[in-house]
Amino acid sequence: MMKRLVLAGVTALAVGASIMTFTRPADAAVGLHVSGRDVVEANGQTFVMRGINHPHVWFPGQTSSFADIKAAGANTVRVVLGSGKRWGPSDDVATVVALCKQNRLICVLEVHDTTGYGEESAAASLDEAVDYWNGHKDALIGHESYVIINIGNEPIGNTDPGQWTAATSAAVRKMRSNGFQHLLMIDGPNWGQDWTNTMRDNARTVWNADSRRNLVFSIHMYSVYNSAVTIRSYFDAFRAMNLPLVVGEFGWRFNPNEVDDQAILAEAQARGLGWLAWSWSGNSDPILDMTVNFDPDQLTTFGQRIVNGANGLKATAREATIYSGVNPTPTTPSTSPSVSPSVSPSVSPTAGTRGCTATYSIVNQWPGGFQGEVRVTAGSSAINGWTVTWTFANGQRISQAWSATVNSDGSNVTARNASYNGSLAPGASTTFGFIAAWNGTNSAPTALCAAN
Structure with missing residues (x-):
């Protein structure tokens, strides 16, 4: 979560449409993976993240929160971990994964120590975050159907956000060279809000740095995203590039000119985009908590909107099929051809006849x-x-x-x-x-x- 809400103008989001993605055929996928703009499970079923952030590193004893978040309707929990550079170290990764699986939640694990790197002097680099993941490889390998690795939270501040592209590309390559086949979540710079459009404009470069083409980009929406127009524009940019996007954190409109959470929820639902609201409890700014003192029976105004709202968890979340017993065995490609298109792939017009x-x-x-x-x-x-x-x-x-x-x-x-x-x-x-x-x-x- 951003420790301060950055107020900044957002430049016009105009990007050239490019529908072609160099996605590996399905037989190259392991567990959760990307197909087009979607996150899908190993069986090919689309999985739309609907979840909540849990500040585990600061409240490691609040393990009952996993069950409470599930009961609230979530299908995903984003778990805050510490590498030891600023918080933690979180050496209970195996326990966290077990808690997620026990409560039928997809687990997004993130290193929080990278928050604001370049502007926050104590922050860890993305390279250091990768070292943390590599140190816990034994707890993660084999859980690709249950775990998404968010390499580093809000990894670059507002000082030199341009360094994001090279640092993120290097981190992705290092994760793959260390043997991680998981779906990787990539946060933007500017304390996650990408108001300089650095992630938007360079997402394709980072995508191409991944040998598995298995990334989902994550935008954090706070005060920069205070209107439906700005929210739609950012979503539209990734749709035009045919790249996967999720709202990895967001708050709510508690004052004029603050984040338009209702537009985020409505637009995400209309587009099939995932979201993870910040946070279950214990936040340093209590207005963003969804519960009082981790008590699921004491939902805040924000909690009511997220859990029981028209586009909230109970209305829109669907449990991952890995837990529901639905495990089809689709026919998938038997080869991994070397992609070298001689023509520009195309998209047909959208058409419908009934419903x-x-x-x-x-x-x-x-x-x-x-x-x-x-x-x-x-x-x-x-x-x-x-x-x-x-x-x-x-x-x-x-x-x-x-x-x-x-x-x-x-x-x-x-x-x-x-x-x-x-x-x-x-x-x-x-x-x-x-x-x-x-x-x-x-x-x-x-x-x-x-x-x-």
């Missing part, structure tokens, strides 16, 4: 083959099943598919939901993917969606 829309995109392409993805989004009402159809114009042929039952009749393709992703809340999305062959031309067809 849902579908967007077809080419996310990887190589000579003779490509990986496609279709995003299905419910309309203004919930749906309990969907069917997507399209017609290939250039003789493309699907050989493998996952997260949907896909049948072809010549050029005509029909895809129906799997057992675990047919029910979608209003505005919610899911994706399915496939591998196909092409020759000569690979135009993107218009995909039509109908709710069952």
Whole structure:
């Protein structure tokens, strides 16, 4: 969490759209991973983080909070840890992971000592944070379906935020060279708020530094994000780049010109973006606590908004399928082709026929083959099943598919939901993917969606 709320102007968010992502085929994924703009589980099911930050390093005895956060409706908990540079050290990583799993929560683990590096003299560097993770590798390897590693909290202050790109790229490469295959969460500079747009403008560079292409970028929204326009603009920028984004921390509008939490919740729900509210209790600024003295029966105004609000936890959170017993075995690609596109992959127009829309995109392409993805989004009402159809114009042929039952009749393709992703809340999305062959031309067809 930011120890002070930075008031700063936000420049216009204008970026060139680039829908292509160099995502590895699904057989390269281990546990939680990225598909397009989504975080998905090992089985291909989209997972949208809905959770709460817990300041564990300062209150290590509050272990009952994991159960209380779950009972509040969360599917994720972001756990504050210390590397020993400023706080901690948190040497109970294995215990924390066990608590998350025991309470059926996805665990986002973060090193807090990096907060404000470059401006805060006592802060740890991202490189030092990686050393902490490497020291606890035994507690983390093998838990890739349950744990997301947030390398360092708010790793750069307002002094020289431009150093963020090189430092973050180096940290990601070091994590991978140390053998970590986890989904990595990447915080922005400017005490997490990225008001200089450094993360926004350099996210692709950091993405390309990851050999696994398995990152989710995290924006912290406090006083800089005091209007729906500013919030939408930042979200739009990452959507245009087709890069995954989550709101890793945010507060609420408790004074005029403070953070517009209701816009964050509404926009995140409409776009299928994850969020993690700050914090369960014990914050140095009590206005941002969701409970009084860690008592789940004493929700603050903010807590009521997060837990029981229209776009809050109980209304929108869905438990990870790794805990629910839903564990489909989708057909996934059997090879990891070297991606060297000779043409620019494209995206079909979004189209719908009844109750849902579908967007077809080419996310990887190589000579003779490509990986496609279709995003299905419910309309203004919930749906309990969907069917997507399209017609290939250039003789493309699907050989493998996952997260949907896909049948072809010549050029005509029909895809129906799997057992675990047919029910979608209003505005919610899911994706399915496939591998196909092409020759000569690979135009993107218009995909039509109908709710069952």
